[in-house]
Amino acid sequence: MSSLNIYKEQLSEYTTISNYFIDHYMEDANEAQLQVYLYLLRMISANLPVSVADIVAKFKHSEKEVLRALKYWELQKLLTLELDSDKNLTGIYFHSIPVPATETIHIASATPIADKMSIPMEKSSATVVTPFSLVAPVLEEKSEPVSKYAKPTYTADQLRRFKDQENTAQLLYVAQAYVGKPLSVADVKTIYYMCDVLHFSDDLIDYLIQYCVERGKKDFRYMEKVAINWAEEGITTPKQAEKATSKYDKSVYTIMNALGKTGTPTTKELEFIRRWTNEYGFTNDIILEACDRTVLATDKHRFEYTEGILNSWKRDGVHHKSDITKLDNHYQQKQKQTATKPATANRFNQFTQNTYDFAELEKELLSN
Numbered sequence: 021m022s023s024l025n026i027y028k029e030q031l032s033e034y035t036t037i038s039n040y041f042i043d044h045y046m047e048d049a050n051e052a053q054l055q056v057y058l059y060l061l062r063m064i065s066a067n068l069p070v071s072v073a074d075i076v077a078k079f080k081h082s083e084k085e086v087l088r089a090l091k092y093w094e095l096q097k098l099l100t101l102e103l104d105s106d107k108n109l110t111g112i113y114f115h116s117i118p119v120p121a122t123e124t125i126h127i128a129s130a131t132p133i134a135d136k137m138s139i140p141m142e143k144s145s146a147t148v149v150t151p152f153s154l155v156a157p158v159l160e161e162k163s164e165p166v167s168k169y170a171k172p173t174y175t176a177d178q179l180r181r182f183k184d185q186e187n188t189a190q191l192l193y194v195a196q197a198y199v200g201k202p203l204s205v206a207d208v209k210t211i212y213y214m215c216d217v218l219h220f221s222d223d224l225i226d227y228l229i230q231y232c233v234e235r236g237k238k239d240f241r242y243m244e245k246v247a248i249n250w251a252e253e254g255i256t257t258p259k260q261a262e263k264a265t266s267k268y269d270k271s272v273y274t275i276m277n278a279l280g281k282t283g284t285p286t287t288k289e290l291e292f293i294r295r296w297t298n299e300y301g302f303t304n305d306i307i308l309e310a311c312d313r314t315v316l317a318t319d320k321h322r323f324e325y326t327e328g329i330l331n332s333w334k335r336d337g338v339h340h341k342s343d344i345t346k347l348d349n350h351y352q353q354k355q356k357q358t359a360t361k362p363a364t365a366n367r368f369n370q371f372t373q374n375t376y377d378f379a380e381l382e383k384e385l386l387s388n
Contacts, residue, residue: 034065035062035065036065040117041098045098052085053092055079056075056089056093057093059078059079064114072086098117099113100113169218171209172217174212174213179205179212191211192208194226195207195211198230198233199238207240210241214244219256220250224255224258225247226258227258228246228261231246231261249290274308275293276289278308278311279311279314279315280315280322281322292323292327306333306338306344309344310329310333
């Protein structure tokens with residue numbers, strides 16, 4: 021009897037995922053990283069070409085986010101990025117997931133192929149690829165210094181020992197009560213990180229979680245960012261945190277809202293606000309006046325634009341809002357004099373000195 025040919029109607033109906041990947045890699049990956057990895061596995065199972073532009077269009081992530089996700093999985097040693105001589109991404113090798121010898125969980129093959137599988141990165145008309153445009157944004161991360169607040173990758177044994185500590189059970193119970201749901205492994209890792217790296221006391225962690233939840237923020241990623249900000253400010257007790265957050269809420273968020281910003285301010289934004297309040301010594305009414313003028317003038321680079329205004333007011337000796345009115349009146353008078361003054365061939369007479377022109381200020385800021 022001759023051998024039989026066996027056919028399947030659809031080769032791409034299912035994509036098999038390693039159990040070890042689910043147990044040990046998913047919890048630390050963000051949404052973009054997971055979507056990129058799973059989509060690439062799906063394309064392997066269907067033996068279909070894919071490009072960065074395809075992934076961008078599929079999930080509405082930016083090209084930079086997609087490239088960061090690819091680099092993340094390369095750092096996890098689950099794949100290798102292939103580059104040509106011009107640093108363009110030409111292919112991806114998927115490695116079989118390394119399973120420790122002590123691991124007893126059965127691992128299903130990620131794909132019905134050999135240990136490595138190359139995905140051709142088909143060029144897409146949706147994105148014009150120039151040399152270094154694909155990979156340079158990702159590779160730049162190698163030169164960034166490692167933060168002293170970098171979050172370690174905790175093992176299951178470390179988490180187990182942490183949860184076995186006498187005071188940890190109470191801390192986790194309180195945290196779970198605040199957020200109103202069982203804590204995930206990633207949530208527990210964040211709390212462990214606050215203890216281990218940031219050296220927060222249980223009382224400070226309790227206060228931090230309560231502070232975030234009261235503001236409608238139950239995401240532990242958000243709490244982690246707040247915790248890092250507190251650590252950078254040298255906050256070590258709930259009393260210090262209460263004092264800082266009281267000032268933070270009244271000043272920082274008022275200024276952020278005035279500039280059309282929501283969420284937690286970045287480090288750079290906080291630098292601007294602290295400069296305006298501490299170094300320049302401006303009160304909130306003056307800062308908010310500068311913010312109002314900024315919002316009316318531009319939709320971009322608002323912190324830089326406001327910095328230009330406040331720096332100018334500092335040089336001109338502004339201490340009260342009445343000083344701003346005087347400067348405005350002086351500027352208007354200079355404008356009228358310039359408009360009524362007859363034109364001459366002398367180029368020095370045509371130059372308006374000491375004007376208060378925020379339109380020119382914007383052009384200067386945006387050109388830098």
